[in-house]
Amino acid sequence: QDSVVVIGAGQAGAQVVQSLRQGGHTGIIRLIGEEPHPPYQRPPLSKKFLSGEIGHENLWLRPPAFYSTQNIDLIPNTRVAAIDRDKQRLALENGDTLGYGKLVIATGTQARRISIPGHDLPGVVTLRGIGDVEHIRAQFETHANIVIIGGGYIGLEVAAVAKELGKSVTVVEAQDRPMKRVVSPVISSFYTDLHSKKGVAFRLETGVDAIEGTNSVEAVRLSTGESLPADLVLIAVGAVPNDHLAAEAGLETDSGIIVDGAGLTSDEAIYAAGDCTRFYSNRYRRSVRMESVQNAIDQSKAVAQAILGEDVDYDPLPWFWSDQYHVKLQIAGLSDGYDDTVLVGEPADDKFYVAYLKAGILVAVDSINAPRSHMMARRVIGEPWREGLLPEA
Ligand code: FAD
Structure with a gap:
């Protein structure tokens, strides 16, 4: 049939x-x-x-x-x-x-869950579907202290929105920099600076031992012994x-x-x-x-x-984006295994890109507010790197 x-x-x-x-x-x-x-x-x-x-x-x-x-x-x-x-x-x-x-x-x-004490207290949320966001938005009405566990895309995007809504926001990240799994140190430090300037606090290289509270969440206890007051906790760990x-x-x-x-x-x-x-x-x-x-x-x-009966062999050039505040990150290609990077433009201008090279070949480009470079990168990834291969940031 x-x-x-x-x-x-x-x-x-x-x-x-x-x-x-x-x-x-x-x-x-x-x-x-x-x-x-x-x-x-x-x-x-x-x-x-x-x-x-x-x-x-x-x-x-x-x-x-x-x-x-x-x-x-x-x-x-x-x-x-x-x-x-x-x-x-x-x-x-x-x-x-x-x-x-x-x-x-x-x-x-x-959403990946974590099984620390208190993970199921009211006020502890994850974000995957419309229903989750409706729930979080309702909590935003009355709650001001947000702790975000996980400094990946979703954690940082929510941090940006919560900050613009006037919340107090702390991001707790186990690695030494946000988005470490997918971007180079230069991009991570750009985002740490961006969020810090907006007033987001970071606890890097820090784990979470427990989420505490009686009827709902009241604090997040960190591996350093510090206890962060919280009335809403987002778990964004992948x-x-x-x-x-x-x-x-x-x-x-x-x-x-x-x-x-x-x-x-x-x-x-x-x-x-x-x-x-x-x-x-x-x-x-x-x-x-x-x-x-x-x-x-x-x-x-x-x-x-x-x-439908056609011959296909799917092997994509991956691309992705993330929006935080006024900044658009666009990623073309996968940068894993790179041995060199070229920075074009100025992070201080909120407009630059990082080209990732492997044995002289362009393998990926992370662009910050540089959509032309991103679009071009999607065409020329795989070519040997040379000046002028991509437009200025
Ligand atoms: P989904 O869109 O998750 O759809 C799967 C569906 O299957 C769900 O509706 C689920 O309920 C249903 N389902 C599961 N099991 C069953 C079952 N047994 N019976 C019936 N139904 C079932 N990607 C980007 O490229 N850029 C971004 O900026 C970006 N931002 C994101 C932000 C958030 C908050 C999230 C959650 C994802 C984001 N992504 C982004 C990722 C992107 O949304 C996903 O890659 C994409 O939705 C994957 O599509 P999918 O159909 O595979 O899965």
Whole structure:
């Protein structure tokens, strides 16, 4: 049968179903999501949606009527509980079952939790979906002391919004600099300075021993012995892939569902796309798991093409962005393994970029308020570095 069922109505799931219809798939298409909303963009959640600058209607990836006009069966509020590969059938949490011809798993990630004492006190939050932001915004009404555990993108974006709303904000980070996993020291120190000037406090190289409080959070006890007063604590220590459905069905997983360049899993009838996947990149000669809009969109297009019978071999040049205050960071390529950097422009002007080189080849560029350099970088990464390869910052 030619029905395609997609689990997970997020960025990737929405792209798969749209690309399938656009590509000429005429059979049944079902998009099952556990959330009550139509598919939406997550990046604004920690930016303009959190600050209240935009509302729900600006988050939808397609107008809600799109799915019915395209004859796509969007099934919200429905969680898939298990995959029966022999019968090609899904068990839904509400007790129903649903057959599939081809299945696409696009279940994304969930916020990583930490199991320290007090992690489940009221006032301790994570940020992954619309519901989380609505909850945090309600807390912003009455709470002034925010502690953010984790100095990655989401932690820093929330710090920026909270600071602009006049909150007292402290970021606690285990590493010696924020965003260490993904950017060079020059970018990290630019962001430490930026946030510090706005009044955000940092505790670097610092762990968290406990979150304290009686009926709700009152303080965060640090590994240094210091106790930070807090009435709202955001835990932003990364995400873990939702690969358990796949693993329980016996599909190959390794912190992510293993797929090939067509998005195919170890079962000929099951594909996967987006944050929940891990694949081998010929470009980077290692397996990668991406958490980005770029990957969710492009890998989903590849999956749709593969289902439509085309030959595809997805091996992207990754790109990503983060907005904090008036500053846009754009990342092109993966900088791991670089042996040299070139700084162009002035961090003091809030406009510069860092080019990452490996054996003289440009492998990645982090741009600060330099969109032209970013766009060009996406074209020339892989070329030998030379003066003039990228425009001035
Ligand atoms: P998701 O969009 O997470 O969708 C997965 C969906 O599957 C969810 O709705 C989930 O509820 C559903 N689901 C899971 N399990 C089941 C089940 N068993 N049954 C039914 N439904 C299920 N990326 C960028 O490139 N730039 C940014 O600036 C940026 N900012 C971000 C800010 C925040 C706060 C967050 C959370 C993410 C951000 N990202 C950003 C990452 C980007 O949003 C993700 O990479 C992208 O959403 C991945 O799409 P996806 O479809 O794989 O997963």
